[in-house]
Amino acid sequence: KQEVTQIPAALSVPEGENLVLNCSFTDSAIYNLQWFRQDPGKGLTSLLLIQSSQREQTSGRLNASLDKSSGRSTLYIAASQPGDSATYLCAVPYSNYQLIWGAGTKLIIKP
Amino acid sequence: EAQVTQNPRYLITVTGKKLTVTCSQNMNHEYMSWYRQDPGLGLRQIYYSMNVEVTDKGDVPEGYKVSRKEKRNFPLILESPSPNQTSLYFCASSPRLAGVAYEQYFGPGTRLTVT
Numbered sequence: 001k002q003e004v005t006q007i008p009a010a011l012s013v014p015e016g017e018n019l020v021l022n023c024s025f026t027d028s029a030i031y032n033l034q035w036f037r038q039d040p041g042k043g044l045t046s047l048l049l050i051q052s053s054q055r056e057q058t059s060g061r062l063n064a065s066l067d068k069s070s071g072r073s074t075l076y077i078a079a080s081q082p083g084d085s086a087t088y089l090c091a092v093p094y095s096n097y098q099l100i101w102g103a104g105t106k107l108i109i110k111p
Numbered sequence: 112e113a114q115v116t117q118n119p120r121y122l123i124t125v126t127g128k129k130l131t132v133t134c135s136q137n138m139n140h141e142y143m144s145w146y147r148q149d150p151g152l153g154l155r156q157i158y159y160s161m162n163v164e165v166t167d168k169g170d171v172p173e174g175y176k177v178s179r180k181e182k183r184n185f186p187l188i189l190e191s192p193s194p195n196q197t198s199l200y201f202c203a204s205s206p207r208l209a210g211v212a213y214e215q216y217f218g219p220g221t222r223l224t225v226t
Contacts, residue, residue, distance in 0.1 A: 034215070043115075043201060044217040089154070097142070097161065098169060099215075101154040 002027045002094045006102035014110050015082060021075040021105045023090035028068045030092045035064050035075050038087040038104065047088075048075070080109045113138045117202050117218035124192055125226055132187045132221050134202030140216070142205040143185040144169070145177065147198040148220075154201070160185055192225040199223075 003026045013019055023033070035047045048057045048064040050073065057064050063076040077084055087106045091099040115136045124130055136143065144159040146169075156169030160179040174196055176188040185204075189196060202218040 036215075036217075041219065043219040044203075044215075046214045046216070049214055091154075097144075097159050097167065098156055099154075103151070103153040 002092060002100050004090060004092055004100050004102040006090060006105050008105060009103065010106040012108040012110060013080060015080060017080050018076065018078050019080055021088050021107070023073040023102055025071050025092050028071050030068065032093065033066055033073050034091050036089045036091065038089060044089070082109045082111050085109045115202055115204055115216050115218035117221050119221060120219065121222050123224045123226065126193055127191050130189050130192060132200060134185045134187065134218060135183050136204040136216065137183065138204065138206065138216065139182065140204035140206050142207060143179065144203045145185070145187045146201045146203065147171065148201065149198050157187065194225050197223060197225050
């Protein structure tokens with residue numbers, strides 16, 4: 001069964017740094033991969049969805065890449081800001097209706 | 112404003128007392144889903160619905176019921192809550208039948224404590 005892993009579980013960096021969050025999956029036959037942001041008390045927000053035919057998706061300071069052959073996706077955050085502090089989760093489908101989730105990376109950006 | 116709403120946001124109850132967590136979306140989405148989130152276990156799907164009157168079990172359906180009588184509403188019912196159902200619950204929706212192929216919209220979450 002598909003497994004999704006996110007390392008590290010937590011990350012603390014100074015403001016302004018560029019950083020990379022990692023997401024690994026065991027079965028490369030994925031339909032897409034999604035990155036989400038979770039803020040306390042505010043639920044989850046979809047950040048980027050990469051289709052299996054794509055290698056990258058960009059939204060503002062965020063760039064997500066997908067390498068199916070190695071079972072990896074990375075979320076690159078440029079010029080980090082304190083407002084980027086949140087938990088970031090990745091998820092992949094294993095059917096038309098179900099996602100498997102990573103445990104998330106808790107990101108703290110220090111002013 | 113396009114959104115998914117959940118009520119209540121916080122609930123403390125006792126073992127065995129039936130409760131319902133409501134979920135409503137105003138985006139005319141066909142797909143809706145319920146998740147629970149627990150420390151160390153991440154998000155796990157409880158039930159999902161592909162359309163009105165069509166629901167199916169997720170990974171952890173035991174102890175839960177759902178119904179989808181209207182497109183916009185997808186309530187989660189705990190007939191006899193137990194302490195192991197203490198968790199953070201999220202409702203989500205998506206605009207197509209193949210729900211997970213498309214962007215998911217999440218509610219703000221309901222924190223449930225069962226004593």
